[in-house]
Amino acid sequence: xxxxxxxxxxxxxxxxxxxxxxxxxxxxxxxxxxxxxxxxxxxxxxxxxxxxxxxxxxxxxxxxxxxxxxxxxxxxxxxxxxxxxxxxxxxxxxxxxxxxxxxxxxxxxxxxxxxxxxxxxxxxxxxxxxxxxxxxxxxxxxxxxxxxxxxxxxxxxxxxxxxxxxxxxxxxxxxxxxxxxxxxxxxxxxxxxxxxxxxxxxxxxxxxxxxxxxxxxxxxxxxxxxxxxxxxxxxxxxxxxxxxxxxxxxxxxxxxxxxxxxxxxxxxxxxxxxxxxxxxxxxxxxxxxxxxxxxxxxxxxxxxxxxxxxxxxxxxx
Ligand code: BDR
Ligand code: CA
Numbered sequence: 001x002x003x004x005x006x007x008x009x010x011x012x013x014x015x016x017x018x019x020x021x022x023x024x025x026x027x028x029x030x031x032x033x034x035x036x037x038x039x040x041x042x043x044x045x046x047x048x049x050x051x052x053x054x055x056x057x058x059x060x061x062x063x064x065x066x067x068x069x070x071x072x073x074x075x076x077x078x079x080x081x082x083x084x085x086x087x088x089x090x091x092x093x094x095x096x097x098x099x100x101x102x103x104x105x106x107x108x109x110x111x112x113x114x115x116x117x118x119x120x121x122x123x124x125x126x127x128x129x130x131x132x133x134x135x136x137x138x139x140x141x142x143x144x145x146x147x148x149x150x151x152x153x154x155x156x157x158x159x160x161x162x163x164x165x166x167x168x169x170x171x172x173x174x175x176x177x178x179x180x181x182x183x184x185x186x187x188x189x190x191x192x193x194x195x196x197x198x199x200x201x202x203x204x205x206x207x208x209x210x211x212x213x214x215x216x217x218x219x220x221x222x223x224x225x226x227x228x229x230x231x232x233x234x235x236x237x238x239x240x241x242x243x244x245x246x247x248x249x250x251x252x253x254x255x256x257x258x259x260x261x262x263x264x265x266x267x268x269x270x271x272x273x274x275x276x277x278x279x280x281x282x283x284x285x286x287x288x289x290x291x292x293x294x295x296x297x298x299x300x301x302x303x304x305x306x307x308x309x310x311x312x313x314x315x316x317x
Contacts, residue, residue: 001025001026002025002026002114002116002141002242003025003026003028003107003111003114003115003116004021004025004026004027004028004115004116004117004118004239004242005028005029005030005031005103005104005107005108005115005116005117005118006018006021006027006029006030006031006057006118006120007030007031007032007033007062007100007104007117007118007119007120007121007125007126008030008031008032008033008042008046008119008120008121008235009032009033009034009035009036009037009042009082009120009121009122010032010036010042010045010046010049010082010083011035011036011037011042011045011078011082011083011120011121011235012078012083012085012214012215012217012218012231013120013218013231013232013233013234013235013236014036014042014046014120014121014235015045015049015083015211015214016211016215016233016235016236016305016309017118017120017146017235017236017238017239018030018046018049018050018053018055019053019207019211019308019309019312020236020239020243020305020308020309021118021236021239022053022055022057022312023308023311023312024239024243024244024308025116025239025242025243027055027057028057028107028110028111028115029057029058029059029060029103029104029107030046030050030055030057030058030059030060031059031060031061031062031100031103031104031125032046032059032060032061032062032095032100032121033062033063033100033121033122033124033125034063034064034065034066034071034072034121034122034124035071035072035075035121035122035161035162035165036075036077036078036082036083036121037075037078037080037081037082037083038064038082039061039062039063039064040061041081041082042082042121043059043061043095044091045081045082045083045088046059047059047091047092047093047094047095048088048089048090048091049083049088050091050093051088051089051090051091051092051093052088052089052206052207052210052316053207053312053315053316054315054316058096058103059093059095059096060095060096060098060099060100060102060103061095061099061100062099062100062101062124062125062128063100063122063124063125063128065124066122066124066165066166066168066169067124067127067128067166067168067169068166068168071122071165071166072161072165075161076221076225077218077221077222077225078218078221079217079221083214084217085213085214085215085216085217085218086210086213086214086217088210100125100129101125101128101129101132104117104125104126104129104136105129105132105133105136108129108136108139108140109139111139112139113139113141114141115139115140115141116140116141116142116143116144116242117140117142117143117144118143118144118145118238118239118242119143119144119145119146119147119162119173119238120145120146120162120234120235120238121162122162122165122166122169122170123145123147123162123163123166123169123170123172123173124166124169126143126169126173127166127168127169127170127172127173128169130172130173130176130178131172137176137177137178140178141179142178142179142180142181142241142242143173143176143178143179143180143181144180144181144182144183144238144239144241144242145162145173145180145181145182145183145238146162146183146184146188146234146235146237146238147160147162147163147170147182147183147184147268148160148162148163148170148182148184148185148255148257148267148268148270149184149185149186149267149268150184150186150268150270150272150293151185151186152185152186153185153266153267154185154226155266156263156264156265156266156267157263158263158264158267159258159264159265159266159267159268160184160185160266160268163257163266163267163268164265164266165266167257167258167259167265167266168259170257170266170268171256171257171259174255174256174257174290174291175290179292180290180291180292181238181241181250181291181292181294182255182268182291182292182293182294183234183237183238183240183248183293183294184268184270184293184294185232185234187237187248187294187295187296187297188232188233188234188235188237188297189228189232189234190297191232191233191234191236191237191297191301191302191305192228192229192230192231192232192233192302193215193219193230193231193233193302193306194229194230195216195219197302197306198212198215198216198219198231199212200306201215201306201309201310204309204310204313204314205313205314205316205317206313206316206317207309207312207313207316207317208309208310208313211309211313215231218231219231233302233305236305236308237294237297237301240301241292244304246298246300247297247298247300247301247304248294248295248296248297248298248301249294249295249296249297249298250292250293250294250295251272251292251293251295252289252291252292252293253270253271253272253289253291253293254270254271254285254286254287254288254289254290254291255268255269255270255271255290255291255293256268256269256287256290257269270293271285271286271287271289
């Protein structure tokens with residue numbers, strides 16, 4: 001089984017990613033980063049979810065703010081706790097007494113050439129780890145990210161939240177030279193659960209019912225704030241290339257982060273032109289391909305993620 005470390009900010013869809021990773025991959029460690037709420041709250045949420053789902057992966061807290069500036073304020077989508085909508089159990093353990101960067105390095109060193117680093121929050125921890133230990137890029141099999149968009153944004157008109165909160169970190173990670181997969185908002189918004197699908201989760205045990213309550217809250221937020229009619233399962237999408245590559249089609253191309261724009265800071269700029277076609281043969285790519293960029297999700301993906309939640313529910317009962 002593929003060893004994976006999940007760097008996250010739970011977060012409703014991060015919670016789904018934790019379960020999806022635990023069901024299909026060898027979840028070796030969880031690290032947390034500020035974002036959907038403060039570092040303290042998202043770390044607590046990660047530990048509470050571990051207890052609820054009986055996950056024993058070690059958890060370490062990382063960055064409390066981006067490389068530059070102070071980070072997001074008043075993120076409402078995930079509520080005051082960062083994961084509103086259900087009563088989670090009190091955590092039954094504390095985070096490790098080491099920084100997330102240290103846990104990333106230890107885990108990557110122990111699984112050289114094999115570890116997939118999945119990042120579903122701001123890329124601050126990952127950037128710090130890559131700059132702390134230059135050998136990390138050779139130890140990792142891959143980095144896979146939920147972030148960015150080739151269309152509209154959610155933080156600003158053009159910038160997606162995970163990239164927008166720390167564009168400098170995202171830029172460092174996308175330039176690091178590690179084989180990298182990126183799934184953006186333009187794809188993850190097409191991977192959404194309906195109210196009916198959420199209701200059917202309620203027929204399960206405690207974990208499935210809790211996830212249904214959480215997803216109901218998330219759907220309600222997304223409806224109010226962004227006018228969506230499904231709850232986007234953004235974060236589990238990042239794991240797909242290492243679970244079942246048939247579930248999202250990816251294209252090898254370049255993605256760069258806008259750092260300086262007055263209106264576009266935090267936007268991801270992707271090369272999607274039909275280079276070399278007879279019509280556009282004169283266009284040359286502006287940058288070398290640096291990522292596999294998600295283009296098309298399969299209709300089988302949402303049922304596959306929901307099935308993983310149900311299976312984890314059975315395991316936890
Ligand atoms: C991303 O932002 C967060 O709110 C979600 O957890 C996801 O990682 C979507 O833009
Ligand atoms: Ca997230």
